Amino acid sequence: MTDNLQSLVRVEDGVLRIAVATAEHGTSLSPDGMRQGIDALRSAGPEIGAVLLVGEGANFCAGGNVRGFAAAEDRSAHLFDIANLFHDFVRALDAIAVPVVAAVHGWAAGAGMSIVLHADIAFAGPGTKMRAAYPSIGFTPDGGMSWTLPRVVGLARARELIITDAVISAEEGVRLGLLSRIVGDDEIQGEALRIARTLAHGPTAAYAGIHRLVNDSVHRSLSEQMDAEAASISAASTTPTGIEGVNAFVEKRRPDWSLGAGADQQ
Known part of the structure; x- marks a missing residue:
């Protein structure tokens, strides 16, 4: 069967x-x-x-x-x-x-x-x-x-x-x-x-970045991992997801993650 x-x-x-x-x-x-x-x-x-x-x-x-x-x-x-x-x-x-x-x-x-x-x-x-x-x-x-x-x-x-x-x-x-x-x-x-x-329906681009960092950490030293973290958080700050997250925090409102959906992956 x-x-x-x-x-x-x-x-x-x-x-x-x-x-x-x-x-x-x-x-x-x-x-x-x-x-x-x-x-x-x-x-x-x-x-x-x-x-x-x-x-x-x-x-x-x-x-x-x-x-x-x-x-x-x-x-x-x-x-x-x-x-x-x-x-x-x-x-x-x-x-x-x-x-x-x-x-x-x-x-x-x-x-x-x-x-x-x-x-x-x-x-x-x-x-x-x-x-x-x-x-x-x-x-x-x-x-x-x-x-x-x-x-x-x-x-x-x-x-x-x-x-x-x-x-x-x-x-x-x-x-x-x-x-x-x-x-x-x-x-x-x-x-x-x-x-x-x-x-x-959350910050999926951030989840993808977290996934990459955690998985890749097993192949890196602490110093190499922190370099990767610096590059990743810097890049995240200019994505639609990162921009919306910061703006929502400053404006004291719930973030609308749909604003970055799909756009972060382009």
Whole structure:
């Protein structure tokens, strides 16, 4: 059975909503969701101000389709193709440079945990659980987990969490910085969508600049990063978004970010 194509990706009020998993195959990573997500992310224009990642089913994403792995005639080739499709999605998600919000419920395991680590803001329910999951089937990580997790929790803790395949509760996920905030089970998607909509109508050019600075910081010294910050804030001051933000502050009014929408990207 093929995932319902229309349900996996849609745009709502400036928010690009992508379902990374469906109830099919035990809420495993959806190849259709990845393909549609890649196309939508790569073709997104200035009308997209935020991305919302969700899972449709009992979990956010319980990992890869292990039964599909087992049934493959050439497991190595099959896993290589699946990993590269997943990685193209992650690359597209990273490149879009707008805030990424995740609505995490149930399990975020394996590929699901990898996806959560790429979100700027991740909401979770009280019963949400995360785990690397790869060692349990004799695999190594994909989706960038071996790159993102050490940057969140440090090298030693990342190795521990992946190697021991520890189950991480929602509370522990917040404490470690893997998740942003816990909300009620029936509020997760609503709260995540509300925040995504707010961000989509915010100073999107500033968000893009923040995204670039934070991502590039891992390759720079402190001095190099401050040089980049000086160049970025100076450039931001002359964009429609920067001009409107300063003017609104001085005039003691709420900024109208739509005045700079699209123009900053030209």
